[in-house]
Amino acid sequence: MDANNHSTESQFFLKGLTDDTTFQLPLFILFLLIYSVSVVGNMDMILLIVLNSLHTPMYYFIRNLSFIDLCHSTVITPKMLVNFVSEKNAISYHECMDQLYFFLIFAIAECHMLAVKAYDRYVAICSPLLYNVLMNSQVCSWLMAGVCFLAVAGSTVHMGFMHTVLFCKANVINHYFCDLLPLLSLSCSSTYVNELLVLCLSTFNILTPTLIILTSYIFIITSILRIQSPEGRFKAFTTCSSHIAAVALTFGSAMIVYLQPSSVHSLAQGKVSSIFYTTVLPMLNPLIYSLRNKDVKIALRKTLRKRGF
Template identity: 80%
Template sequence: MDAHNHSTVTHFFLEGLTNEPRFQLPLFILFFLIYSATVVGNLCMILLTEVNTHLHTPMYYFIRNLSFIDLCHSTVITPKMLVSFVSEKNIISYNECMTQLYSFLIFAIAECHLLAVMAYDRYVAICSPLLYNVLMNYQVCSKLMAGVYFLAIISSTIHIGFMQRVLFCKADVINCYFCDLLPLLSLSCSNTYVNELLVLYLSAFNIFTPTLTILTSYIFIITSILRIRSTEGRFKAFTTCSSHIAAVALAFGSAMVVYLQPSSAHAMTQGKVSSVFYTIILPMLNPLIYSLRNKDVKYALKKTYERIRFS
């Protein structure tokens, strides 16, 4: 990625969340605590699902991958943003910007498709429980995860490939706290029509395809739950899906606000606020969503604590 071959701009200035000096330190402390909670929460989820054999199931295999994606997703964005709160000029080179954008897209897109895979997993578990171990064996789960990363890498590579053709002449202040697609395209001095179409079509594919998969899965899930005669059985079945429903609503809702609306100064400002949620807040919330109401995770945490205590 040689900046000189593509642009007269060799670096960018990230505008960040605010230009008010009085907010810099409080925001640094806030987002440092959020990032620390994100790292601890996701690492704990990864370790718990790895060392406790009763969590070696397809559902927790996907949760472990979700924690890994969330950890990487947040790490791509947050440390650079934290530096911006304590530095005079928030500068990022062209190459660093493209690398950050590429990494961010991979993990953001991978999370969308992984949530769809997790919905399919819940569909099989509830609608075909007797065939669950056959339909969701280790080979199938591995292939599904490979497909998730394949789609993420392909989409991200297409975006970056066309972004390399965009020229940046004079404007170099990105109206965001990281290198994102729409704020970058707004600085271009060349025609970005193809890039904007790609943002629209690929965002629609990577949001609506998983959404359709999730909705279809939950239509069958709800139908199966309603057939369960006992109230306790219906409640137990719904509980296994409630965490996933919450994660899906938060992830896709914020992503739609950012990428499926017309480009404008107001939309980008609104999108910047929404992107804080899915790039920084959501990776912290997911471990809590999947653990607070999950008896298996609580039990694993208790057993792991006892092993550490008595070792």
């Protein structure tokens, strides 16, 4: 049987989060609210930064993170919402591969973007006098280019090997979107190389940003401890703790899904963990990284006054 022809004609069915029909409508409402907040929050952040000319490196990275979060949730959530209210959660082979490809791009970009933001905060707090030199526009552009390169390269490598997989088992994907491991579990050809690739690239894309973030925050916290004012220390620790919580949520859930051997990996557990970094985190990031910021609050008030609110 020709793998390509067979794959082209294949149709998958997404199992979704639950088989219990009584939960379908409540889950639809819940995730519709989460997605709506995510879209509004991230779009607002992008528009506020652009309209109010907040062009410092910090806001440049916040704007890009908001764009990544907006795209990340949009790749996954609309299809999931449709599946909650449809009888057959069908998705064609090409649609499935497209969803997987763009999901990988924005998931990998998210990981490295969080590392870039942590490095930016490290430079701002630990070397404030050199901040404008170390984080000039050229450096910021190169950092974003690196994030984009790693995201596109990693997802392209995954998809190149995914197209070699032959699907001839059951066509029901035990997930709410087309993810790597649930798809590989349907293969009737060898997936050893694919699983090894998932482990290696996930280790790089998760552990490398994690080490950068942890190192940055160790230096940041050390600098905070030198602050004489108790109020200043408390405010700085509060900001850092919220950032670290977001990072822990992102990388913790990703590690559960992608850094376990296939022999012990649970698809049901993976589904629950995936919810955090595909739907919840894109909603929380604007609140954690942006709306607590004084400049953003001022920009929001100015924008509302201009619009007559």
